Amino acid sequence: MDVPILKQGDVLIASIQAALSDQDLIALRDSLASRIGRFRSRGVIIDLMALDVLDSFATRMIRDIAYTARLRGAITVVVGIQPEVAFAMVQLGLSLEGIATALDLEEGLAHLSGRERKRAARS
Amino acid sequence: MVDLNEQTPAQLLMRDMGLTERDIARRRHIVGLEERDLTRIASLNELMASHVDEYTTAFFDYLTGLDEGRLALQNTAIAHRARQLKRGHLLAMVQTDYDVDYVAQRLELAMLYSRAGLELRVFLAAFHRLLKVIGDGIMSRFEANPSEGFETFMSLKKVAFFDIGVIVDAIVFERERVIRQQQDAIRELSTPVLQIRERLLLLPIVGVIDTHRARMITESLLRSIRASRAKVVVMDITGVATIDSRVANHLIQTVTAARLMGASVIVTGLSAEVAQSLVALGIDLTKLNTIGDLQGGLEEAERLLGQRLVTVEERGRSSASVEA
Amino acid sequence: MPREVSVPIERELDIVAARQAGRELASALGFSTTDQTLLATAISEVARNIVNYAGSGNVLVARVDDESGRIGIVVIASDRGPGIADVDQAMRDGYSTGNSLGVGLPGARRLVDDFHLASAPGQGTTVTLKKWLR
Numbered sequence: 021m022d023v024p025i026l027k028q029g030d031v032l033i034a035s036i037q038a039a040l041s042d043q044d045l046i047a048l049r050d051s052l053a054s055r056i057g058r059f060r061s062r063g064v065i066i067d068l069m070a071l072d073v074l075d076s077f078a079t080r081m082i083r084d085i086a087y088t089a090r091l092r093g094a095i096t097v098v099v100g101i102q103p104e105v106a107f108a109m110v111q112l113g114l115s116l117e118g119i120a121t122a123l124d125l126e127e128g129l130a131h132l133s134g135r136e137r138k139r140a141a142r143s
Numbered sequence: 144m145v146d147l148n149e150q151t152p153a154q155l156l157m158r159d160m161g162l163t164e165r166d167i168a169r170r171r172h173i174v175g176l177e178e179r180d181l182t183r184i185a186s187l188n189e190l191m192a193s194h195v196d197e198y199t200t201a202f203f204d205y206l207t208g209l210d211e212g213r214l215a216l217q218n219t220a221i222a223h224r225a226r227q228l229k230r231g232h233l234l235a236m237v238q239t240d241y242d243v244d245y246v247a248q249r250l251e252l253a254m255l256y257s258r259a260g261l262e263l264r265v266f267l268a269a270f271h272r273l274l275k276v277i278g279d280g281i282m283s284r285f286e287a288n289p290s291e292g293f294e295t296f297m298s299l300k301k302v303a304f305f306d307i308g309v310i311v312d313a314i315v316f317e318r319e320r321v322i323r324q325q326q327d328a329i330r331e332l333s334t335p336v337l338q339i340r341e342r343l344l345l346l347p348i349v350g351v352i353d354t355h356r357a358r359m360i361t362e363s364l365l366r367s368i369r370a371s372r373a374k375v376v377v378m379d380i381t382g383v384a385t386i387d388s389r390v391a392n393h394l395i396q397t398v399t400a401a402r403l404m405g406a407s408v409i410v411t412g413l414s415a416e417v418a419q420s421l422v423a424l425g426i427d428l429t430k431l432n433t434i435g436d437l438q439g440g441l442e443e444a445e446r447l448l449g450q451r452l453v454t455v456e457e458r459g460r461s462s463a464s465v466e467a
Numbered sequence: 468m469p470r471e472v473s474v475p476i477e478r479e480l481d482i483v484a485a486r487q488a489g490r491e492l493a494s495a496l497g498f499s500t501t502d503q504t505l506l507a508t509a510i511s512e513v514a515r516n517i518v519n520y521a522g523s524g525n526v527l528v529a530r531v532d533d534e535s536g537r538i539g540i541v542v543i544a545s546d547r548g549p550g551i552a553d554v555d556q557a558m559r560d561g562y563s564t565g566n567s568l569g570v571g572l573p574g575a576r577r578l579v580d581d582f583h584l585a586s587a588p589g590q591g592t593t594v595t596l597k598k599w600l601r
Contacts, residue, residue: 041479073504074484074513075573099405103365104504106403109362110396112574115403122405123372131405131556159497161530162540163470320497323601362501 027059032094034123041046044112045081049088054095056092064089067101067125075087077112095120095135097121099128154249157243160316162309174305180298181239187299190284191237198276199230206265215261225259228252236302246309253313263314267307274303328379334360336367342374344406351381357393361400368406375444376401379410379437388424395430401463407447408432411440449458471529475572476546482514487528492528493540497600506540506598509578512571512592513544521548521592531597539599541579544591551586558584 023044026033032055034048052089054063066082068074072142101109109115122128150158191198203226208211214228216222228251235245243358256266278296285292337345346364350356364376383390398408410433422428434440472488474481486507493503504569510526517524524546551557558573572594576582581597 026471039483045534066314071577072490073507073511075508075515076574077515086306103369103404104501106365106400107358107361107501108504108508109403110400111572111577112512114574115399118522120563121403123369123374124405127372127374127405158495161470165470171499 023051025055026050027055027068030059030061031063031065031092031129032056033057033062033065033067035070035125037070039071040078040081042081045078045085049081049085052085053088053092056089056094061094062136063095064096065125065128065132066096066098067128068098068101068105069124071100071105072102074101074114076112076114077107079116083119085117095126095132097122097128097131110141115143116132119143123132151251151426152254153247155433156250156254156313156316157247159320160313162243162246162250166241167241167243170305170308171241174301175310176241180301182298183295183298184302185239187237187281189294190280191204191233195233196279198233198273199226201276202229202269202273203243206261206269206452209265209268209398211265212260212269215256215259215361216263218259221259225252225255232306233242236299236306237327240390241302241305249306249309250313252295253310254317256310257317262355266310266314274300291397334363336364338367338373338440339369342370342372342448344368344373344376344379344439345384346376348378348380351384352390354393354395357390357397360394361397364397365400365404368401368404373406375447376406377411377437377440377444378408378410379411381437383412386413386417386421388421388426391421391424391426391428395426397433409434409440409447411435411437411444470531471527474526474528475576476514476517476524476526476544479518481526482511482518485514486530488526489528489540489542491534492530493598496530496538496540496596499601502598502601505578506542506596509596509598510542510544512575513542513596514596515572516592517544517548521546524548524591525533533586533599537599540592541580541599542594542596544594546590547591550588550590551584552594554584554586557586562599 021033023036023040024135025048026035032052034052036048055061064085066085068082071078082098086098089096099118099122101121109118120131122131201214203222207216216225228248231250232252236247249413277299280298282289282292285295333350337347339345344364344367346360348360352360364378367373368376380386380394386394394410398410401408408431410419410431413431413435415431417452418428418433432443434443469479472492476487482548490507492502493506498506499565510528514526517526524544527541527545527552529541529543531539533539540579544578544589558576562575572584575594575596580598581595581599584592585595
């Protein structure tokens, strides 16, 4: 299944609608990597609001995507993790340590633009 | 034909109780219902048809003759419906078709009794009275052949006990469901999450934290984070009875889960001594953002939220003041 | 509502089917949404192990009742794969070891109430999970 990737300024947004397979996630990762390069995106938002389960496999893949994005110079923000899913994840012993998280798409975008403002203020 | 999208309450209860065809067949087996029982019972059709109102009345007269019974059935609508259902039951009792629909009928009446608060001992006593009256009817019908009459009555009693089994199980199930709901409500009350300003939640944890309570607290917090779109949570553990490594791990899990939802957690009330002993036990506290006291925690929270620092004097005047 | 559902696991799509079956049965029995998610996540872990390490297997989800009247759900994930050589090691936490066999098992255990693992090299693996209604 193809995950649609939207572009909003220098942010790419990938909304995951249903459980993705191995291949789907790898395709997503590569797709994001190439777009980050093409559009010089600074941020990537992975929206997990539609997922009802996030297991160790999916979590690993998301870390993979965030890592790849960072190699290309973009920050990843994972958004939309639901209460029950967050709870199950910590029970399982999973965390997205090192990856920024936000409540939803709106917050994710705010997080990224906040970073941009700080970065601009510093330079 | 059952429309799966529109199940009656009795059907839903049946599903919740696991009363499947297999379970019902098992119940028939448990009371020992056999072919020859069915043959005998079938011979009671005429007797039942001509006496059903008399038997129904006998049951309800006994019931309402007792204070507890009268109280339970004082609502005339319920009493009327119960009578209707009971009458139908008695007729169905001798139809020898003890399947899913038969059980659903009985559950409907059981739910009615449950709602009316009819006590089981009262129900059983009235049921016994009913059996006596029916028994008398059977024996007088079989006057010429009393042993056959007795056997027929015993066969019918198997069905009676099948019925009692279903009704009692249903009433108990409903009672337990209510208790579970009440327990959930109590748990909700004991883990309050307070919104003290926009995007900021305060979670004061008091008392003993076991695995179950930790879970309730985490679930409650996560839902609140979503509902109030909180970005910062101040979790105050001053009032936690004992903080051992188990409790510490629960707290760390809560913090991690909140983080997954984009909220950062400031832990206040962790004394230096407790922190030291936890570190000695190998607990990694670096994951936690700890501040000594609640006041400091709230100031840090406001800093994180980008709000200006509020001094102590001003805090006294603000509407969202919190006891330190 | 059936009392049990059997889901053959051959490819990734089946993992989703298995967790949906688990979630539906859990919901029908009255489990909270949180417990439904815990169960679905545990099923996801064990079913993925089947896909990744055994190639094919089966996930059975069924209602259980115990003697004291508790209602619960049992998940039996079985396969005829290579089996786990060192069960103790598999049950030790080790998420950093990304590709080791059974990496999701210690975690899956934390999501449920009762956990049983039977496995031997060449004899396949059966993981039995139970969750009870509170």
